[in-house]
Amino acid sequence: MEDFLIVFNFNLILDVRTCYFPERWEGTWFQSGVRQSILIEGPRLSSKGRCVGSEGDKFLILDEKKTCYRCVVIHEKHINVLQYKETYCHSREVLPTLCGLITGDALLYSMFRENAVPIPCPFRGPFTFTYNRGHGECRYPVSSIDTCIEESKLLLSYQACPDVHGSESAIEELQCLALWKEGSSRYLVGKIYHSHVTSNEDRYRCFVYEKASAASEALDGVDYRVAQSGDATCNGLFSATEGSRTMTLKKALPLNKCRFPYWIANSNHWHTLDYSSTYSFHHKNSTLRITNSTGIDMKVICVQLKQATRDESAVVLITHFTMGCQNGYICIAFYRRDVHVMEMQMGAQTNRREDACNPGFFDKSTLPFVTLVTTTGETQHCPFMGKFEVNNLIQNKQETSLNKYSQREEPKYFDSNFYFRKERRSIYFEELEYTRRRVKRVDEDFDCDSNGVSTLNIGCVSYDTMEFTMDCTAPNLITSYSCHGRWEENGTNFLITSPVGNSAFGVRKFCFMYKEVISGVMFSTSAESCNRLIKPGITGELIFNISSTGKCFDTDASIRTQPINAWLISSIVFSSIVWVIQTSR
Structure with missing residues (x-):
């Protein structure tokens, strides 16, 4: 560390009663051995006193309790790290030579900002490494460093070597907070998280690291050498080969990459029907990033093609995932259902690549499907065409996905799948706002046909539109849906729809499931995905049957x-x- 040899005459500032620390230093700081947080605010350094004079990085601090002065020399190493040396507290008489009392070998203190904004780590994994805690090099089994979703974090997995005393298996998460260079050495301050950490004394650590020379890298594959402090200070760290723990990092073998199906790349962004999750494809169609509504990210890299149909409309892939600092392998199946519709099945996580697609982790017959659509508003022909009578309209009384978004008790708003309630004899219609909400209500006093009879017109106004009409004494309410894509599977048909007039980004879509029978067509709906456990006309969020009453033209009018x-x-x-x-x- 730098020498702190100071000669500073405070005679010129004796009449100055207040000085201020830099605004960027304000906040709370942690210092090893100090039980309470240190607060820097305006002229005050809470653990020392009040600043009454300054010049450059030298500050004259008045301890108002003891009525004595000390010289504190503070160096900003990083916006999140301050280091200082100081004198003892002296009387006013020694002020002219006070800072000269700080010698080069005076104790150096480090302060780390609490609640600091993390920074990207100086090296990115994956790495393998060996380590030494003073009892010999732990070489086998080899330890590893993996990247996290956040660039400010690394995951260190230590292995225990049976022939090395003091080595132990442990998993630590390192969050990088500060970087600076001092001479030929580069310093890193971070916070370590693991199961045994209980305080900031255990959490803050200082590191010295160096990039290996080209010759060393070529000879033995070493990328970095790193030394770690044994406590929450930077004391005793002078090189990357001396420290409480030293590590030698080598770049791990890169993952073999494959590509996701070509048709997925036609639209880089996909989302679930209710917009609760977004799926984005990047890096030449080899990387998938999944983000849900809570902000949790998962990065998925295509590693190996396991199975595929000739046209790649159905593929099974082994992928490597990273979620937070957790990582491993997952088997994923993708199915192309229509131009703008696909489905996927995701298996269980495993640490072994070869296990990912085994039946114990991936079973197509039991895994649920996730239905994904693109952000495009393109529509397609709806199935059937003509006028239909709607019978046996039933709302499933179990909690639907709608309740997750609408928690109002009265009135009960309904999703754009409209529901008929005989006991209330009222209709509420809502196109559920995931990002936008549009509500139409009919007063409860308006009475509807007790049989709940309604009509369904398909393709009569437009080839891509379905219109529901409820027969009420109040002006009829018409709920219209646009058709976006459909497919058939084992006798059951699946249709993706959205409310007409809400084609803007962020409006949820719905899955209509139907099966043709002798008497007509049985329908059920779902607002989250095309759930295979739903039986059309029997289970689902909205259940109804339709029977044909004629073609679109009005014969009476003719x-x-x-x-x-x-x-x-x-x-x-x-x-x-x-x-x-x-x-x-």
């Missing part, structure tokens, strides 16, 4: 227009006869 058409034809014929007679004259 009959009513016949007299008008006859009158028009007669008028034309009569006018033509009159014109012929007149011209013949």
